Amino acid sequence: MFTRRSAAIAAAILLSSPALLQGASAADKPTDPQIAHIAYTAGVIDINAAKQAKKKAQNKDVKAFAEDMLRDHEAVNKQALALVKKLNVTPEDNDTSKALSKQASDKLTELDKLDGAAFDKAYVANEVAYHKAVNGALETQLIPSANNAELKSLLQTGLKIFQGHQQHAEHVAAELK
Amino acid sequence: MMPERLPSIAIALVLAAMVAPAHAETIVITMENLVISPADASARIGDTIEWINKDVFAHTATAKNGDFDVTLPPNKSATSVLTKAGAVDYYCRFHPNMKATLKVAP
Numbered sequence: 001m002f003t004r005r006s007a008a009i010a011a012a013i014l015l016s017s018p019a020l021l022q023g024a025s026a027a028d029k030p031t032d033p034q035i036a037h038i039a040y041t042a043g044v045i046d047i048n049a050a051k052q053a054k055k056k057a058q059n060k061d062v063k064a065f066a067e068d069m070l071r072d073h074e075a076v077n078k079q080a081l082a083l084v085k086k087l088n089v090t091p092e093d094n095d096t097s098k099a100l101s102k103q104a105s106d107k108l109t110e111l112d113k114l115d116g117a118a119f120d121k122a123y124v125a126n127e128v129a130y131h132k133a134v135n136g137a138l139e140t141q142l143i144p145s146a147n148n149a150e151l152k153s154l155l156q157t158g159l160k161i162f163q164g165h166q167q168h169a170e171h172v173a174a175e176l177k
Numbered sequence: 178m179m180p181e182r183l184p185s186i187a188i189a190l191v192l193a194a195m196v197a198p199a200h201a202e203t204i205v206i207t208m209e210n211l212v213i214s215p216a217d218a219s220a221r222i223g224d225t226i227e228w229i230n231k232d233v234f235a236h237t238a239t240a241k242n243g244d245f246d247v248t249l250p251p252n253k254s255a256t257s258v259l260t261k262a263g264a265v266d267y268y269c270r271f272h273p274n275m276k277a278t279l280k281v282a283p
Contacts, residue, residue, distance in 0.1 A: 064270075068271050068272075071234070071235055071271065072234055072271070075233050075234050075235075075251060076233075078233070079233050157210065160210065160211055161211060161234065161272070164211060164272050164273075164274045167273075167274060168272070168273055168274075171273070
């Protein structure tokens, strides 16, 4: 059951398909240590994407956006680490985190082959899709599944800031056209 | 000795009051949970704005017309003294959704 459920979350995050999210029943929800691991992994993925963009991006708005992603996601992950330490929780690796990392490393390789305006466009398009998917997963799966009030609150702060990132990315994407 | 000193202290106080701008106030504008409050603030020239960032994220208060650009690291505050009148729309460069207006009366 766990594999199926986490695979469903991973697929939902990766493909941004609400249908798959609905497929996961409320009974087999991820545990707090798993949620913490998924949230942290999702942050690391965007940090790595931003680091790549800082090096490769050409457009100044895209560069500034990458700086924003780096700054905010590092801040959220720093909070997450402080929280798991305080709660004495060990984040638990799981299939969702693994699937996310695999997909992200494929994306980094794919984007690495692009340069200039083509890279800018592909990076920003992926940022729109990625934040949309992560926000969907936070809203419908991770936040409702979180037991600890502080973890839930941190995820809610994350959702709020990532919704802003999504809009910011959409705005940058529109400007690139 | 003491009674003679009093008038000079009184004069000093009067002079100090004249030098300091009349009714200069400190207006607090807070950034918390990605929201600027108050969203509409009013002040006068000579007033001080105390910007307080209560978030773990860095923010800026950046005037659209270029009048000011204050950077606020996480959980830090800063002050700026208003020297120009007008209604200024400002936002956070890092989080463009955060917007507010500051009206500065002459």
